[in-house]
Amino acid sequence: MSKGVLLVNLGSPDSTDPKDVKRYLGEFLMDERVIDVPYWARTLLVKGIVLNTRPKQSAAAYQKIWWDEGSPLIVLSERLQSKINENTSIPISLAMRYGTPNIHDGLKGLHDQGVDEVLLFPLYPQFAMATTETILVLAEELRKKYFPEMSFTNVPSFYNHPDYVRTLANSISEYLEGKKFEHLLFSYHGVPERHIRKSDITNSHCKIDGSCCKTPSTAHQFCYRHQCFETTRLVAETLGLKPNTYSVSFQSRLGFDPWLKPYTDRTIERFGKQGMKNLAIVTPAFVSDCLETLEEIAMEGQEIFHEVGGDQFHVVPCLNDREEWVKVLSRWIDEWAFQTVEA
Missing domain, CATH: 3.40.50.1400 (Rossmann fold)
Structure with a gap:
């Protein structure tokens, strides 16, 4: 079997344009594990109220922190992926739960490299319905529909590692x-x-x-x-x-x-x-x-x-692409890929 890793972070709008922010918020807030109320109530709240008021406010907030290269979260995640790639010998793909690059495209990128055993790596130390769980559920739905020959290993929450x-x-x-x-x-x-x-x-x-x-x-x-x-x-x-x-x-x-x-x-x-x-x-x-x-x-x-x-x-800045953090993640990945021990 050929192994690969899918790193998954939260996501970000494609730009600070209110239209892009609205699209991103719609995908995020309509997730039943983020706003866990019946579909009709979630639709009324999100599409009837939030998306008519929040996008401009959120766009203004994103404009305050946006980098020349793009969304800080996306840029930092890409830097992390790149550094891990340099420290491991198996394919490392990156996806976002909301927005782009999405999980389907991340899995397809691994599939196109011949990967059929994937380490799903939600970049969340603590488990939550609205973070880790929604990633694992969507990834499994996509696997069954588009990549049935793939198998997944899920990285457990590492809050106490x-x-x-x-x-x-x-x-x-x-x-x-x-x-x-x-x-x-x-x-x-x-x-x-x-x-x-x-x-x-x-x-x-x-x-x-x-x-x-x-x-x-x-x-x-x-x-x-x-x-x-x-x-x-x-x-x-x-x-x-x-x-x-x-x-x-x-x-x-x-x-x-x-x-x-x-x-x-x-x-x-x-x-x-x-x-x-x-x-x-x-x-x-x-x-x-x-x-x-x-x-x-x-x-x-x-x-x-x-x-x-x-x-x-x-x-205090997040761990981002800190060298010590890159080495830790790379070692966990290598342990899974070559020693088949739990990350």
Whole structure:
């Protein structure tokens, strides 16, 4: 069998033109694992309301962070793919769950190179319905329809993998070296609370009550909230952070349903109002910098902090195409390709 890898990230509009942004948002928000309500309700919300108001706002946000080469997330993902290609000897393809290049084209690119055994690699450390699960479900649908001779191996969530934890900790330590900060905020992408309960394979463990994430359970295999807190605990332990010098928050909520708390924007505001002057933030739900890290955190978050009296606001870059991260991913891939051990 001939082996290859499909790296999959979130995606981005093709440009900052509101029409391209609208097309991208439509694909993203109509995903039943992103907005998990009945189709008629999702259509009414997305096509009847959101797509009539949000594209111009989002386009303006993308314009603030867009690079000459294109979308930061796409450019950084391509750089990562290129560097991994240089460090491995099997084909490495790149796809986005939404927008282009899409998963079908990524699989076709591998198929055209003779690949029939694919390592599906969602670039998300923590498992969530709206990230890892939607990638795996769509990829399997495409495999059955267009590439039935292919077989898939799925990379499990790597939120607690020692290699990932060490690499993330090193990136934080190196970026913040010499910088003054009083607190390190681990800000993760938010999801509705109901997503946590829907992902609970025990149908009873996840109560989001402050204790369930610390109580051992098979539910943790697919619990985004637990995995976020566990990533934070392991990284803080690696960095030797003292209690009360770090915390967790969740960003990017949408709509009026309860989302995971505490909210990042309100946490930043609270810190400033309490007299904190120097704050550092890291965003471990993303491996590539994107709109949520470059605009929502680095720009909007900083503005909030300064408005309430804060001074220094440090945002740790994502792992992006960091050399240590490239070596880790390349080694995981080689282990799968040549030693047939779990990545």
